[in-house]
Amino acid sequence: MIEQTWGIRTEKKKVIRDSEKKIYAIRDIEGDEWIVKGEKAPLWQVEQQAQFANKLIGILPVPRYKKTQDEVYAVAKDGLTWTIETRQFGREVNHLTDSMLLSMATMLGKLHAESLRQSYRFHRATSWSLFGGNATEAIGDYDENELSFLEMKAAYGQENIFEEIETQYLAHRTYLKNCWKRLPIAAVQGDFCHYNMLFDGDCVQSVFDFNLAGDERLLNECIAVAVYCCWHVESDSMFSAEERYTLFTEAYQKYRVWTKEERAVAKRLKAIIRAFRYDRVARGIENVANRHLFLEETLQILKT
Numbered sequence: 001m002i003e004q005t006w007g008i009r010t011e012k013k014k015v016i017r018d019s020e021k022k023i024y025a026i027r028d029i030e031g032d033e034w035i036v037k038g039e040k041a042p043l044w045q046v047e048q049q050a051q052f053a054n055k056l057i058g059i060l061p062v063p064r065y066k067k068t069q070d071e072v073y074a075v076a077k078d079g080l081t082w083t084i085e086t087r088q089f090g091r092e093v094n095h096l097t098d099s100m101l102l103s104m105a106t107m108l109g110k111l112h113a114e115s116l117r118q119s120y121r122f123h124r125a126t127s128w129s130l131f132g133g134n135a136t137e138a139i140g141d142y143d144e145n146e147l148s149f150l151e152m153k154a155a156y157g158q159e160n161i162f163e164e165i166e167t168q169y170l171a172h173r174t175y176l177k178n179c180w181k182r183l184p185i186a187a188v189q190g191d192f193c194h195y196n197m198l199f200d201g202d203c204v205q206s207v208f209d210f211n212l213a214g215d216e217r218l219l220n221e222c223i224a225v226a227v228y229c230c231w232h233v234e235s236d237s238m239f240s241a242e243e244r245y246t247l248f249t250e251a252y253q254k255y256r257v258w259t260k261e262e263r264a265v266a267k268r269l270k271a272i273i274r275a276f277r278y279d280r281v282a283r284g285i286e287n288v289a290n291r292h293l294f295l296e297e298t299l300q301i302l303k304t
Contacts, residue, residue: 002026005068005075006084008034022080025087033087035063038080041211046074046081048122049210052187053085059114060107061206063088090198090205095234098247099202100194105248107204108192108225109255112218115186116256126190126214128224131177139214146173148276152298155285161295168302169275172268182261183217190214192225194233219262219269222252227273232280245270267304275301 002008009029017023022038039046050065050073057064063085065073074083093100125132125140132141149169156162189196190212198206230244237244249266258266274280275298284294 001077001082002036002084005082006066007069008066008084034066034084035087036082036084038078038082039211040079041081043074043076043081046083046211047072049213050074050083050085052120052122052213053210055118055120056111056114059110061088061204063206063208085208088198088206088208090200093194093197093199095236096194096229097202097235098237098239098244100199100204101229101235101237101244101248102251103199103202103204104192104194104197104229105226105251106255107207108222109252111189111192111207112186112222112252113256115188116184116218118187120187122187122214124214126188126216126221127212128190128216128221129214130217130220131180139212144278145272145276148278148281151285152276152281156291156295159291159295161292161299165295165299165302168299169272172272172302176265176268176272179261179265180217183219183265184259184262185215185217188213188216188218188221190216190221192221193228218256219258219266222249223266223270224273226252227270227277231274232277271302271304 002010008026010026011029012027014025015023016025016035020040022036024036026034026036028034053062054065054073056062066084066086067073068075074081076082096104127139127142127144129140130143130145132143134143134146135141153162153166189207189210191209192207196207196209197204198208226245226248230241230248235244239247284291284298287294
């Protein structure tokens with residue numbers, strides 16, 4: 001299939017994943033290395049993702065998707081959608097130094113600035129998206145932040161402090177919802193986290209995996225990524241999580257400055273994302289003995 005479809009004559013093949021999603025590393029007869037991916041996803045969607053990734057070449061260190069001999073990037077075969085991209089090199093990490101954090105923030109700022117410049121759109125949401133309504137679990141409807149709030153309410157709604165938590169949360173949500181459509185939106189990678197990157201020293205060497213790409217309010221992705229990196233990823237930094245968050249957002253804004261509307265809502269958005277990240281809420285519900293400390297911390301986050 002590879003030679004027929006992409007014109008690549010394979011010399012060596014290595015299986016990286018052979019489950020529902022297929023991933024192979026191959027080397028062609030000229031010595032070039034490629035990654036072959038097969039996944040259960042709509043053909044049109046994977047085609048869009050490849051087109052977007054290729055538009056970022058020269059802006060970010062992303063893989064180059066290869067066109068087939070029919071001048072498309074994705075093909076359907078054996079119930080899967082297949083693509084071929086250049087193999088990226090570097091090391092995986094499970095912690096983030098301050099320099100890594102700044103490299104990620106820089107890349108995200110560049111990505112968002114370029115997406116706005118190109119005006120490329122997917123016309124579908126991302127898993128970060130807010131205000132979908134949760135009518136279904138489909139991306140676009142799904143609002144993880146609201147679901148996490150509802151899970152906390154189901155677990156601790158009877159606690160006296162929860163009434164104030166709910167009041168603060170709903171006030172932030174209402175304010176944000178009223179402003180949401182005025183915030184800049186553009187195409188994004190959709191899961192801009194260290195596990196979708198390779199590093200060379202402290203610098204991002206490669207950004208890959210565009211399977212969650214979509215259109216997002218840029219401030220929402222910026223803050224969501226910053227909160228995750230600064231509060232939920234292991235670090236040996238001398239700075240506090242709050243200080244690292246400031247470092248991240250300042251580095252990001254060297255490439256895309258927040259608009260006046262974004263600056264006006266940033267603290268509220270950060271508050272609800274921090275307070276109701278799903279993993280924070282899950283740990284708080286599991287640790288019933290420390291529920292009072294957890295709920296007090298939640299309220300303080302919402303008040304800052």
